[in-house]
Amino acid sequence: MAALAWLLIPLMAAIGAGLWGSWANRTRKARSDGPELDGYARFREAMERSTSGT
DSSP states (O other): OHHHHHHHHHHHHHHHHHHHHHHHTTTTTTOOSHHHHHHHHHHHHHHHHHHHTO
């Protein structure tokens, strides 16, 4: 019976990790990459302007 109790500990940890992972990832689906991509596009344009002038 004690061995069964020791097997339940990793099982409960795996279930807890799965629940936490799904909870932590819930906001990533709703958020788009728009602002990050806009910032990257502005960065690329600024770098192209600074190197083309020399």
